[in-house]
Amino acid sequence: MRIEKLDQNTKKSLLETLLKRSPNSYGKYEESVREILDTVKDKRDQALFEYTEKFDGAHINADNILVTEEEIREAYENVDPELIDIIRKALKNIESYHAKQMQYSWFDSKPDGTILGQKVTALERVGVYVPGGKAAYPSSVLMNIMPAKVAGVEQIIMVTPPGKDGKVTPTTLVAANEAGADRIYKVGGAQAIAALAYGTESIPKVDKIVGPGNIYVALAKKAVYGHVSIDSIAGPSEILVLADETANPRYVAADLLSQAEHDELASAILVTTSEKLAHEVSDWTDRFIRELSRGEIIQKSLDNYGHILIADTLDDAIDAANEIASEHMEIVTANPFEVMTKIRNAGAIFIGEYSSEPLGDYFAGPNHVLPTNGTAKFFSPLSVDDFIKKSSIISYSRDALEKIHTDIEKFAEAEHLTAHANSIRVRFDGKDFDEK
Ligand SMILES: NC(=O)c1ccc[n+]([C@@H]2O[C@H](COP(=O)([O-])OP(=O)(O)OC[C@H]3O[C@@H](n4cnc5c(N)ncnc54)[C@H](O)[C@@H]3O)[C@@H](O)[C@H]2O)c1
Ligand SMILES: N[C@H](CO)Cc1c[nH]c[nH+]1
Ligand SMILES: [Zn+2]
Known part of the structure; x- marks a missing residue:
């Protein structure tokens, strides 16, 4: 990984480089996404079948677009029972964390007969996009569905692209069933977003669409915003580790690579006050890459968006971290809680050397759908708030x-x-x- 001194110039050029990864920088795909959206609006189911054939190589029709109970039963037979247990344990943690986010209606009355209040109502029907192109992410299924479930959404419609055999990955189906999806449709990409936004003969229109996806999915969500609501546009994964000389370089290197593994566009940044740590982390990343199965993707991601910055002081390091506003931030310093109080911008903050990022991706309970590309300056993690709305209550006596x-x-x-x-x-x- 390249090691640089943190100064105004390196910071400016890093921020510019990182922005290139934003879905907002991919305008050239907008035209084809627009065409897909318009075609689905016009030709409805027929367009879904044709696009699924074209982009996923799968034959889908009105009889098999909806996942059946039989397919779900079959999926359970094909997933390791130990993994099903792990999914259930993770779900429990996710559920109890999100239950604490619940907001309730309140009413305030005065002796003169004035009643003011706020009525909280769950959204009626939401669509959850689950990516299925290059890799399946059952953990994202749990993270997207559980907050909707906790909020009390009446109907959760999941969409995900089928493989060439017209089937959905068994683990994805098991995760969806465990989390409580009401219906699962085998369609992906911009065409699935169009179906959820406008409705087709098979797929009902929803109130809100959530869930990560590739550039076609992200641009389609952006285009239908206003017609339906959406969560944030989650871009490629990011990690920033803020560390001093007390950090273990082997752990830091391993954590940086965990996010670089997602995508060639993923970013992995270490900001440290220790020159020694900087070099040791760089050495460890080289050693790990050789041993890891997705080493090629990791190497590309690090070549493009892997940085080690050496700061003169911890305050300089904190300022840089706040400007970068990473999706995930790990704090591995002598007083990590004190540093945390100075962090304004980060999707999720992992504190101390035993809180490595994948703990949050899979198990601890907080949501792993987080703001990326500097949007942690104004966006929050996916939460129960995304699945409720509020109505004001006003009642006056004469x-x-x-x-x-x-x-x-x-x-x-x-x-x-x-x-x-x-x-x-x-x-x-x-x-x-x-x-x-
Ligand atoms: N932030 C998170 O929480 C999180 C979690 C999981 C995945 N992700 C991200 O989601 C993304 C998943 O991408 P993916 O591609 O694997 O799956 P995907 O399901 O998002 O996309 C697959 C679909 O893309 C469409 N498509 C492919 N080529 C096309 C073309 N030329 N024209 C029009 N449409 C086309 C197809 O319809 C296909 O069904 C990755 O970037 C991954 O990092 C993020
Ligand atoms: N780290 C990803 C979000 O940036 C989420 C994820 C899913 N599976 C593993 N990781
Ligand atoms: Zn991850």
Whole structure:
């Protein structure tokens, strides 16, 4: 990995390089995504069948697009029972973490008869996109479905591309069934997003679409936003390790590679105050790459987006980390909790040398769908909040309204909205009974 001194120039050029990985920098795909969306809107199911044949090489029709109970039973027979147990244990942790995020309706009443409040309602029907192109991610199935389940969403519709044999990976099906998907459709890419956004003969229109995917999926989600809601646009994975001389270089190197493994566009950055650690981590990454099965992808990702920056002070390192606003941040310093209080921007913060990133990807409970590409400056992890909405509650008694009715009338007249003023005034002008 390249080792550089952290200064204004290296920071600026790193930020520019990282931005190139954003789905916003892939405008050239927008035209083909637009065409797919329009075709599905127009030709509905027929378009889904044709695109699935073209992009996934699978024959899908009205009779087999929906995963059957028989297929789910078959999937259970093909997954290692130990893995099913692990999925269940992970689900328990994910469920109990997300249960703490629940928001409840509240009502505030005063003696004069005023009641104000906020009614929390779960979304009725949501669509969950599960990637299935290059690799299957059953852990992402759990992370996307469980918060919707905890929120109380009535119907969870999952879509995922089939393999050439027209089937969905058994582990994905088991994870979906364990997490509580109501229906699973075998369709992926931009065409699946279009189906969820507009509805087809087979697939019902949803209120919100969540879930990661490749560039076609990301751009399609962006294009249908407004027609339906979406979660954030999750780009390629990122890790930033903030470490001082107390960190174990072998652990740090292993953690950096864990995210570089996802994608050639993934980024892995170490910011450290220790020159010695910088060189040791670099040596360990070289050793690990030779032993790991996805070494080629890791090497490409590190060549493009792997950086080790040496900072003069811990405060400089923290400033850089806040500017980069990484999806995942590990803090491995002498006082990691103190450092954590100075971190403003990160999707998930892993504290101490035993909190390695994959702990969060699979098991601890917090969601692994996190803001990427610097969007941790304003976005949060996927959560129960994504699956609820709120309605304001207003109830005034006659006495309560009488005390303030002239204020409202005056305010409305100042906006020249006399019908507004009138709708308050008629209740107090004494004409209720004589002018029917
Ligand atoms: N952030 C997260 O939590 C997280 C989790 C899992 C996966 N991911 C990311 O999701 C992505 C998954 O990508 P993937 O490709 O493996 O699966 P995918 O399911 O997102 O995409 C496959 C679909 O892409 C479409 N497609 C392929 N080539 C096309 C073309 N030329 N024109 C139009 N459409 C085309 C096809 O319809 C195919 O079904 C990866 O980048 C991975 O890193 C992120
Ligand atoms: N680290 C990924 C999000 O950036 C999520 C994931 C799924 N499986 C393993 N990792
Ligand atoms: Zn991961």
